[in-house]
Amino acid sequence: MQIIVQKFGGTSLATEERRAQVAAKVLEAVQEGYSPVVVVSAIGRSGDPYATDTFLNMVKGIYSDLPKRELDLLMSCGEVISGTVLVSTLSKLGMKAVLMTGGQAGIITNNDFGDARIVRVEPAEILGQLAEGNVVVVTGFQGVTESGQVTTLGRGGSDTTASALGVALEAEAIDIYTDVEGIMTADPRIVENARILDTVTYNEICNLAYQGAKVIHPRAVEIAMQRNIPLRIKSTFSEAPGTLVTNIHPNREVGTDITFDRIIAGIAHTANVTQLKILTADESNKHLTDKRIFKAMALADISVDFISVQPEAVLYTVSNDIAAKAVEILENMDFKPEIVPSCAKVSIVGAGIAGVPGVMADMVEALSDAGVTILQSADSHTTIWVLVHQTDMVTAIQALHKKFKLDI
Structure with a gap:
């Protein structure tokens, strides 16, 4: 039995016409000899009648502190509705189809309501x-605890469901269908000549996703990577081949030169962040001071990013909408943080960065020539990040895309 996992997002299921296109993709897989397992998200997006955010807004207007257990029960409803509608659509076309909730499909999670992690999958059913x-x-987006409590998997949970099932079922491939035709070198709304990548590595797409690319959740990529299950990012609404995510480097064939010449795969960005800088040069027991700062953020459930711990200061970013809360906490601890609001993190990602001299120099040159001020920078073996003023974000992305010739 050749199994293929197909995941369809909420926009793919929003109308009768679009559901017909989804059904056509499923039927095509059947006709090619595959046994499809189809993972669905809730229909539509915020404001649509059956979208998850619509359900949440409904109850939060009544009581804002509903327990996470009850919220998970509510949030699981959207996928049940979309799954039932899709089974009806498939049945109308003469296909035998059955619907399973995450729990019925054998997805067992821990007890972290709202952001549960999959412990194992029991695929017998x-x-x-x-x-x-x-x-x-x-x-998608749901499972059950060992005791049978319904849980949800957090942001990108349907992608995670698809990858977990793909691994458990030893699928031939996991197809993630969206409203775009694949992974692009940059956001096409910002870079007019951004192009679709034929192939990327697991590490590249994982880093692109973590740095702001929205096409697939990084947790899903990490799960598929464990068993080298090929991921394919495709459009529901076209026949374009999409982007293949695999361990094999793109453009490298058996018997060719081992030199890998694509240094940068793409550019990602995260907007609407605030930089906080806390001077600590005069603090005694500086390591304890650093620990206090990050412990206070964690206790307040504030996610921090772009962390730089220096001998004289601690720098990090938080999202704009919680910056005031973070500043208040620091001031209550007698710190006087320097604040740079409305920033953006821009990242270049590529498996070819590691060990290649001059990449950072080229990045700095491109941004300098474009008049973009770098507020902070960091790097790893596959990613270089810079923090810029949000007013410079578009200029920065366009300059880097041109500098690294990503349109070729």
Whole structure:
């Protein structure tokens, strides 16, 4: 039995016409000899009748502190609705289809309501349905605890469901269908000549996703990477081949020169962040001071990013919407943080960065020539980050895309 996992996002299921296109993709897989397992997200986006955010706004208007357990029960409803509608669509076309919730599909999680992690997958029920010739539709974004409590998997949870099932079922591939035709070298709304990447490595797409690319959740990539299950990012609405995510480097064939000449795969960005700088040069027991700062952020449930711990200062970023809370906490600890509001993190990502001299120099040159001020920088073996004023973000992305010739 050749199993393929197909995941469809909420926009792909929002109208009857779009659901017909989804059904056509499923039917095509069946006709090619595959046994499809179809993972669905909730229909539509915020404001649409059956979107997850619509359900949340409904109850939060009544009571803002509903426990996470009850919120997870509510948030699991959207996928049940979209799954039932898709089964109806497939059945109308003559396909045998069954719907399973995450729990029925064997997805067992820990007890962290709202952001649960998958502990294991027990695929026996799915395999039994596939053996009977059924297309199995699974509600994404959810599972159950060992005691049977419904949980949700957090942002990008349906991608995570698809990858976990792909690994557990030893699928031939995991196809993530979206409203774009693949992974692009940059946001096409910012870079007019951004192009679709034919192939990227797991590490590259993981870093692009962590740095702001929205096409797939990095947790899903990490799961697929464990068993080298190929991921394919495709559009529901076209026949474009999309982007293949694999361990094999792009453009490298058997017997060719081992030199890998694509240094940069793409550019990602995260907007609407605030830089905080706390001077600590005069502090005694500086290591304890640093520990206090980050412990206070963690206790307040404030996510920090772009961390730079220096002998004389601590720098990090938080999202704009929680910056005031972070500043208040620091001031209550008798710190006087320097604040740079409305910043953006711009990142270049590529498996070819490691060990290649001059990449940072080229990045700095491109930004300097474009008149962009670098507020902070950091690097790893596959990524270089810079923090810039948000007013410079578009200029920075366009300058880097041109500098590294990503349109070729």
